[in-house]
Amino acid sequence: MAEAPKPSSSVKLVLLGEAAVGKSSLVLRFVNNDFQENKEPTIGAAFLTQKCNLPTRTIKFEIWDTAGQERFASLAPMYYRNAQAALVVYDITKPTSLVKARHWVAELQRQASPGIVIALVGNKLDLAGESQSTSDEGEGEDGGDARKVSTEEAQAYAEEESLLFFETSAKTGHNVTEVFTAIANAIPETSLKSARGSGAAGTANRAGEEQRVNLSGPRDAGAKDGCAC
Amino acid sequence: MESLSDTQWDVVISGTGLQQSLFALESALSRSGKNILHVDPNEYYGEAEAVLSLQEVDEWAANHQSAQGDGVFAAAQATRPGGAESLSSSRAYSLALAPQLIHTRSELLSKLVSSKAFRQLEFLAVGSFYILQPKTSESSSTHSLSRIPSTREDVFTNTTISAKAKRGLMKFLKFVLDYDSEPQADVWKPHASDSLASFLATEFKLDADLQAYIITLTLGLDGKISTEAGLVAIHRHLTSMGVFGPGFAAVYPKWGGLSEVAQVGCRAGAVGGAVYMLGVGIKDVQKISAAAETPEEFNVVLTNDMTVKSKAIVRALGKPAGESRRLSRLTAIVNSGLPSIFETVTEGAPVPAVAVVAIPAGTTLGEDGASSEYPIYALVHSSDAGECPTGQCVLYLSSLTSPNAQTHLEKALSSLLTSLSQSSEESPKVLYQLYYEQTGVDAPSVEIDGQTAEFSLLPLDLAFNDSVLDSVKSAWEMINLNATDEERAEYLVFTDREGADAEDEFDD
Numbered sequence: 016m017a018e019a020p021k022p023s024s025s026v027k028l029v030l031l032g033e034a035a036v037g038k039s040s041l042v043l044r045f046v047n048n049d050f051q052e053n054k055e056p057t058i059g060a061a062f063l064t065q066k067c068n069l070p071t072r073t074i075k076f077e078i079w080d081t082a083g084q085e086r087f088a089s090l091a092p093m094y095y096r097n098a099q100a101a102l103v104v105y106d107i108t109k110p111t112s113l114v115k116a117r118h119w120v121a122e123l124q125r126q127a128s129p130g131i132v133i134a135l136v137g138n139k140l141d142l143a144g145e146s147q148s149t150s151d152e153g154e155g156e157d158g159g160d161a162r163k164v165s166t167e168e169a170q171a172y173a174e175e176e177s178l179l180f181f182e183t184s185a186k187t188g189h190n191v192t193e194v195f196t197a198i199a200n201a202i203p204e205t206s207l208k209s210a211r212g213s214g215a216a217g218t219a220n221r222a223g224e225e226q227r228v229n230l231s232g233p234r235d236a237g238a239k240d241g242c243a244c
Numbered sequence: 245m246e247s248l249s250d251t252q253w254d255v256v257i258s259g260t261g262l263q264q265s266l267f268a269l270e271s272a273l274s275r276s277g278k279n280i281l282h283v284d285p286n287e288y289y290g291e292a293e294a295v296l297s298l299q300e301v302d303e304w305a306a307n308h309q310s311a312q313g314d315g316v317f318a319a320a321q322a323t324r325p326g327g328a329e330s331l332s333s334s335r336a337y338s339l340a341l342a343p344q345l346i347h348t349r350s351e352l353l354s355k356l357v358s359s360k361a362f363r364q365l366e367f368l369a370v371g372s373f374y375i376l377q378p379k380t381s382e383s384s385s386t387h388s389l390s391r392i393p394s395t396r397e398d399v400f401t402n403t404t405i406s407a408k409a410k411r412g413l414m415k416f417l418k419f420v421l422d423y424d425s426e427p428q429a430d431v432w433k434p435h436a437s438d439s440l441a442s443f444l445a446t447e448f449k450l451d452a453d454l455q456a457y458i459i460t461l462t463l464g465l466d467g468k469i470s471t472e473a474g475l476v477a478i479h480r481h482l483t484s485m486g487v488f489g490p491g492f493a494a495v496y497p498k499w500g501g502l503s504e505v506a507q508v509g510c511r512a513g514a515v516g517g518a519v520y521m522l523g524v525g526i527k528d529v530q531k532i533s534a535a536a537e538t539p540e541e542f543n544v545v546l547t548n549d550m551t552v553k554s555k556a557i558v559r560a561l562g563k564p565a566g567e568s569r570r571l572s573r574l575t576a577i578v579n580s581g582l583p584s585i586f587e588t589v590t591e592g593a594p595v596p597a598v599a600v601v602a603i604p605a606g607t608t609l610g611e612d613g614a615s616s617e618y619p620i621y622a623l624v625h626s627s628d629a630g631e632c633p634t635g636q637c638v639l640y641l642s643s644l645t646s647p648n649a650q651t652h653l654e655k656a657l658s659s660l661l662t663s664l665s666q667s668s669e670e671s672p673k674v675l676y677q678l679y680y681e682q683t684g685v686d687a688p689s690v691e692i693d694g695q696t697a698e699f700s701l702l703p704l705d706l707a708f709n710d711s712v713l714d715s716v717k718s719a720w721e722m723i724n725l726n727a728t729d730e731e732r733a734e735y736l737v738f739t740d741r742e743g744a745d746a747e748d749e750f751d752d
């Protein structure tokens with residue numbers, strides 16, 4: 016058993032955005048460090064977890080990757096309910112996807128938990144001419160700059176709404192880990208379980224997760240904690 | 245994209261209550277490829293098992309004020325005794341309409357584990373069970389709280405029970421653990437339908453206090469539980485102790501209990517390809533007359549005036565059919581974390597988020613000597629349950645409805661809060677209070693007629709009743725009459741979908 020492991024907390028994170036902006040690809044890059052060229056659309060939603068190690072604590076993201084093409088907008092409220100963080104994704108080559116992203120931000124601000132950390136993410140940076148030279152596979156563009164949403168425009172909007180802001184490429188991996196690390200750092204300490212918990216504190220290796228009942232195995236499973244990453 | 249009315253639906257599910265949602269989970273797990281349309285007339289998930297923000301509760305209460313109500317809920321009344329400014333924002337609260345504990349031995353947890361759906365839920369421990377009684381030595385207006393010892397170690401270390409009583413209690417606990425086998429069965433079977441209280445008095449010489457302890461652990465609503473039903477309930481409680489860790493026999497899903505389970509079911513349904521529509525219900529169903537040999541088919545008219553075709557309908561009855569009972573509920577948000585009630589007593593036990601307090605039938609509640617005809621239970625939820633901000637608690641009190649039930653619940657609440665306050669400080673204050681009555685059944689059932697399944701209302705129990713799962717299974721079998729044995733064997737066993745396998749290696 017590792018000595019004095021860092022406190023670990025779970026954070027529910029939801030991905031929202033128009034269809035085909037690369038939500039699942041971002042998660043796949045973050046969780047598996049992988050990329051699939053013509054990924055099938057997500058049906059409903061997918062659930063994944065990934066740990067993020069910070070200097071003073073470990074954040075375990077419980078990631079809800081939703082389907083962008085959901086027909087009746089009846090599922091999203093269920094996904095962002097109780098979420099502590101949201102990644103609102105748009106495609107920098109598609110201005111309408113930023114319009115959709117703004118709608119999601121407004122809905123989150125109106126309906127989600129107070130204090131939710133929202134990151135605005137412009138994906139497909141690899142299709143922008145200035146950053147990479149490998150964009151010749153880009154959608155119909157012959158190596159040129161397919162960017163249609165300027166960094167300045169999105170950045171200004173993000174600042175206005177107090178959102179974290181990043182431009183990423185799930186394809187090259189550019190900035191992907193940075194988004195999640197920034198979110199992990201932005202989650203207020205007070206909203207993490209490790210900051211609460213009263214009375215009989217758990218043993219060191221269960222710190223922060225002392226209340227959660229583990230249904231998946233023997234209760235000393237916490238001893239494995241810390242060797243995952 | 246195909247329009248709704250052009251799709252040939254295999255099943256239209258109406259309502260996102262627990263039963264229909266478990267049915268949706270079932271469909272997703274079977275990967276039967278069935279086309280499923282799942283609708284709910286409400287704008288929220290969970291129907292009678294829903295959790296609501298304060299603003300939603302206010303709207304809900306306004307819609308359920310009348311004494312008759314809508315068939316399930318009635319006589320709703322929300323007040324803010326502490327003034328609006330004492331509460332946090334509406335969305336900082338999630339009040340459960342019908343909170344239930346889940347015993348660790350419940351089949352529901354096995355299903356959630358085998359389907360891997362449990363990973364989307366956060367389970368919290370239900371800690372100690374207490375009994376609130378008038379202090380014998382003082383005036384009847386003060387009450388004290390005693391913790392019920394419910395394991396043999398617990399009885400052993402208890403200092404308030406006499407040695408003689410301890411022997412009787414130990415003997416009983418040992419008896420219950422093996423109550424269904426030979427020598428024990430001979431003892432209780434002749435008294436199976438007698439009251440458990442008299443059985444405890446005659447066979448184990450337990451005094452009134454200990455009888456009250458045991459009867460509380462059965463969580464029976466009318467306080468007159470039979471010996472047989474009582475033994476089943478105590479057995480469930482004792483054998484559930486320690487299953488997932490020391491010191492607790494039941495769990496509660498964070499953020500609102502069964503509502504969370506219902507939502508997990510719907511999410512699985514969505515992942516499996518089902519189409520979800522909130523704010524839309526079924527207005528009318530017409531059977532399309534067909535030749536005797538062909539399968540049934542329905543025209544389903546939705547409340548948005550769209551008509552879809554489906555081979556089967558799964559829904560819940562919105563009102564009681566046959567035997568039903570009514571429960572009075574009083575939900576209160578208080579301005580204290582009530583830390584003493586959530587203390588752990590077993591080493592290594594997780595900090596509980598829920599405590600259970602019982603006030604036995606006939607307990608004197610007020611200075612006027614009023615006493616409740618039925619037991620009153622209070623589920624006390626700390627802020628860790630995710631239903632209120634830190635520094636506050638949500639108390640869910642309930643008892644079977646009687647003419648003075650609301651007054652009794654209010655008195656019980658105030659006695660409980662007084663007993664929990666340290667003598668030096670002010671008693672915790674109620675910031676928000678919601679009263680309502682809920683109709684439910686004793687035993688859940690499902691009515692199957694051809695290709696239509698209708699679930700009954702859920703039971704009003706404090707703990708999840710596993711027979712609900714039988715209803716879901718029957719409905720599932722209805723639409724899978726032609727399923728192979730292999731498919732049936734896969735009932736609620738889930739293989740990971742793409743991406744989800746990343747879970748295991750990172751899971752702790």
